[in-house]
Amino acid sequence: MRLYTAKDYNDLSRKAANLLSAQIIMKPWCVLGLATGSTPIGTYDQLVEWYRKGDLDFSEVTTVNLDEYKGLPADNDQSYHYFMHKHLFDRVNIKEGNTYLPDGMEEDPEKECSRYARLINRLGGVDMQLLGLGHNGHIGFNEPDEAFEKEVHCVDLQERTIEANKRFFASADDVPKQAYTMGIKTIMQARKIVVIVSGEEKAEIVKKAFWGPVTPKIPASILQMHNDVTLVADEAALSLIG
Template identity: 70%
Template sequence: MKIYKTKDYDAMSRKAADIISAQIIMKPNCVLGLATGSTPVGAYRQLVEWYNQGVLDFSEVTTVNLDEYKGLPRDNDQSYYYFMNEHLFKKVNIDKSRTFLPDGMEADSETACRTYNEIIHATGGVDLQLLGLGHNGHIGFNEPDTSYAKETHCVTLSERTIQANMRFFASEQDVPRQAYTMGIKTIMSARSILVVVSGEDKAEIVKTAFFGPVTPQVPASILQFHSNVTLVADEGALSQCPALFHSAK
């Protein structure tokens, strides 16, 4: 695992965008696995800026997102489709027909998961998978468990994740209780993985996930077994970790 330490969130975002843009430039028809949440917003903002400067071309890129809430229509401003459209897709020249997320409005979980697995397999595999890191070690919506889920599956969200997501909704009752998410096997099948983490409140889980034992109770810990993982985190997030990282501006 390669670890880059940045001064703050903005520097973290720029370094992450550097890595994503390099993937696009090296392989214009690459498959990007994308993530939502507050952490990658800065990286998406930087990618849009470089696109506007003529540095990046998204016209051949295919994307597959990690997850989507079950029961939220795409036009709901808290759906991940809406998030991706607002922060990236509508601001660059990406072909919308090659941007994929699980179908949150498919009520039958088996159908939704099977369909999304087929979509991911049809892309030929993810070249670069972007991940955030939850306070309990979840990646995507793969929550702490006794075993690792393999492919796309329906998850009942933990109370901690529901509480963390409350800030995006009018009330706790509005927070979805289930989501469709890529499984650990799918994530680990990506050719390369980029993890972005910011803030001292994530310091303990960063240490646990990347320097502790590998266990499904800390889903992100499985990334220790991947051959090509890059962690980009700011000073706060790395404050409890051994000094085994590169400095990045």
Template identity: 70%
Template sequence: MNIVRAKDYQDMSKKAAGIIASQIIMKPNCVLGLATGSTPIGAYENLVEWYQNGDLDFSKVSSVNLDEYRGITRENDQSYYYFMNKNLFGKVNIDKANTHLPDGMESDSDKACSDYNKAIEAVGGIDLQLLGLGHNGHIGFNEPSEEFVPDTHCVDLAPSTIEANKRFFASYDDVPKQAYTMGIRNIMLARKVLVVVSGEDKAAIVRDAFFGPITPKVQASVLQLHPNVTLVADEAALSLI
């Protein structure tokens, strides 16, 4: 694992964006695995700025997102489809036909998951997978469990995850309780993995995930087995290692 120490969130965002930009420049038709949440927003802002300055071209890039809430429409401002269009897709020249997210409105979970596994295979796999890190060690919506689930699946969100997402909704009751998410094998088959983490509140899970035992109770710990992982984190998030 390569650990890149950043001074603060802004520095972390710029360093992470630089790694993503390098992937696009080296392979213009690359497949990016993308993440949502508050942590990647700064990286997306940098990528948009570099595109607007003429330094990046997304026209041949394809993308697959980690997850999507189940039972929420794409038009809902809390859907991850909406998030990606607001923060990246709507601001660069990526072909929307080449962007992929699980279908949150597909009520048949087996079909939704099977279709998404096929979509990942159809684009040729993931060149660079961007990940955030949940307080409980989840990556995507792979919550602490007794096992590593390999492929895209429907997951019941942990109470801590629902609580963390509550700030984006009118009330706790409005937060979706399920999501479709890539599985651990989907993530581990990415040729490169980029993890971004910021804040002192993540220091303990950074320590546990990357320097503790490999266990499905800390899903991110499996990344210790990946041959090409880069962790970009600020000083606060790295304070316990």
């Protein structure tokens, strides 16, 4: 694992955007795996800035997102489809037909999970996967469990995840209780993985995930087994690392 230490969130965002932009420049037709949440927003803003300066071209890039809430239509302002268009897709020259997310409105989990897994396989897999890190060690919506979930699957969200997300909704009752997500095996098949983590409140889980034992109780710990992982974290998130 490579570790890049950032001074603060803005520095972290630049460093992560550097890695993604290098991938795009080296392979303009690359497949990027993208994440949502508050942490990647700065990274996307930096990519947009470089695009506007003429330094980046997204015209051949394909993207596949990690996850999507089950039961939220794409035009709901809390859907990940909406998030990606707001923070990246509508601000660069990526083709609409080259951006893929799970279909949150598909009620048949088996059908949707199979469709999305086949899609990723048809695209030739992910060249670089961007990940955030949940407070409980989840990546995507792969929650702590007794075993590592393998393929794309439908997950019941844990109370802590629902609690963390309720600030985005009118009430906790409005937070979806399920989501479609890439599984651990799907994530681990990406050729390169970039994990971005910010803030002192993530320091304990960073230590457990990357310097502790590999266990499905901390899903992100499996990333220690990948041969090309880069952790980009600010000093606050690394404050417990000696």
